[in-house]
Amino acid sequence: MRLAHLHLPGITPFSTVSKIQQRLALEHLAHKKAISSNPSAAQSEIISAPDPTIITFTPNPVYTTGRRDLPPSNTSSPTDPQPSRELSLPPPLEPIRHLLVNNNQKPPTAEYHPTLRGGQTTYHGPGQLVAYTILDLRRLGLSPRCHIRCLEKSVIDVLASYGVRGFVTEDPGVWVNNNNNNNNNNNNNKSENTGDKAAEAQKITAVGVHLRRHISSYGIGLNVTNEPLWFFKQIVACGLEGREATSLEAQGVTTTTTQPNIMEEVGGRFVDAFVKLLHTDYASPGQEKIDEVYRLGMEDVVALGKEQLAGLG
Numbered sequence: 001m002r003l004a005h006l007h008l009p010g011i012t013p014f015s016t017v018s019k020i021q022q023r024l025a026l027e028h029l030a031h032k033k034a035i036s037s038n039p040s041a042a043q044s045e046i047i048s049a050p051d052p053t054i055i056t057f058t059p060n061p062v063y064t065t066g067r068r069d070l071p072p073s074n075t076s077s078p079t080d081p082q083p084s085r086e087l088s089l090p091p092p093l094e095p096i097r098h099l100l101v102n103n104n105q106k107p108p109t110a111e112y113h114p115t116l117r118g119g120q121t122t123y124h125g126p127g128q129l130v131a132y133t134i135l136d137l138r139r140l141g142l143s144p145r146c147h148i149r150c151l152e153k154s155v156i157d158v159l160a161s162y163g164v165r166g167f168v169t170e171d172p173g174v175w176v177n178n179n180n181n182n183n184n185n186n187n188n189n190k191s192e193n194t195g196d197k198a199a200e201a202q203k204i205t206a207v208g209v210h211l212r213r214h215i216s217s218y219g220i221g222l223n224v225t226n227e228p229l230w231f232f233k234q235i236v237a238c239g240l241e242g243r244e245a246t247s248l249e250a251q252g253v254t255t256t257t258t259q260p261n262i263m264e265e266v267g268g269r270f271v272d273a274f275v276k277l278l279h280t281d282y283a284s285p286g287q288e289k290i291d292e293v294y295r296l297g298m299e300d301v302v303a304l305g306k307e308q309l310a311g312l313g
Contacts, residue, residue: 001052001139001288004296005271007264008057011126014064014113017057020301021217024053024134028215032136052135053296054219054274056267059124061110061231063100065090066119066208092121096234110231117218119172119208121235127227127247129266132219133274137211141284144211150274150282151220155205157273158222158266162253166204171243174222175201176251178244202246223247224266225255 008017027050089097089112099109110125124130137147155174159166166174177200205222223229225247232245248266249255255262275290283289 001290002292002294003271003275003290004051004053005268005293006053006055006296006298006301007267008055008298009264010058011060012057014059014062014111014124017055017059017130017132018113018115021055021132021134023301024050024055025212025215025217028134028136029213032213032215049136049139052133052140052290054271055132055134056263056270057130057132058126058128058263059130061123061125062113063093063096063110063121063123063231063235064113064115064117065093065121066115066117090121092235099234115208115218116210117208118210119206122206122208122221123228123231123235124221125228125231127223127225129222129224129263129270130220131222131267131270133209133216135216137214137216139288140278140282141287142278142282144209146282147216148207148209150277151207151209152205153277153281154270154273155207155220155222157277158269159204159248161269161273162248162251164204164248164251164253167201169201171203173203173207174205174220176204176246178202178246178250202244204246204248204251220270222266222270223250224262225249 006020031049089100093100093112100112101108110123133147133151135142135147137144142150152168152174156166156168159174159176164176166176169175205220207220208218210217223245226249229245229247229250247255271293275293278290
């Protein structure tokens with residue numbers, strides 16, 4: 001099995017990535033539908049399965065809500081650029097409505113996008129590396145819980161590669177201690193993640209996914225520079241009162257002038273860590289393995305879209 005890595009350089013509109021993700025997920029769902037209606041074709045490999053894909057990117061400033069925070073009256077599309085003044089916002093965003101709507105001809109500071117992922121309200125934007133995994137979990141032998149754990153541990157391994165020690169707590173996401181005794185010791189287990197460490201922890205990565213027929217979408221948002229931190233201070237991120245966000249930069253990692261391609265570097269390290277874990281900690285007997293990781297370009301995504309549109313004709 002081959003895994004595609006699509007890295008989008010610079011700043012990419014969140015709505016653009018949402019459409020790409022949806023397009024890739026629909027390809028997986030269409031394959032499932034095809035083999036369910038013709039099982040013999042699946043056995044003979046007449047219908048080839050789509051490659052799993054990881055998208056890494058940095059979006060424009062955007063607050064997103066998961067299913068737990070969506071207001072019942074919210075009917076806007078995830079691709080809407082920003083809400084109107086009448087839009088029903090989730091409670092965490094009501095106090096910052098002025099940042100999300102046009103005000104006296106001043107453009108909004110950030111966009112708002114409801115999503116289908118799990119979890120509550122968070123922020124994505126410049127200074128952050130977002131990674132979305134579009135995978136058939138059954139094909140990889142992953143349970144939904146193991147998928148989440150693999151995402152978290154991939155981030156922990158990336159942090160360790162920069163000398164930052166990450167860990168998980170009872171709360172979602174990946175955490176670090178503020179300017180903790182960071183080192184490359186990656187012996188992170190639950191028994192060490194209790195007590196004072198959890199109480200003092202700052203969140204460096206949010207995790208939230210969506211599953212449909214075992215096809216995953218969404219993923220993680222890792223704070224690389226300090227730029228996202230102001231936006232996190234405007235909300236109660238993920239419903240966790242009194243918990244602060246942090247970043248690789250805040251933990252002493254050089255992320256700017258001397259490393260202009262830091263986002264691409266972090267994205268590559270995340271993909272490498274994820275694939276390695278699929279082969280080790282989360283390997284399932286008899287399941288397919290990732291034999292190759294290749295880079296996917298935007299031109300490939302555009303071509304895929306044209307093929308799907310032609311199929312609808």
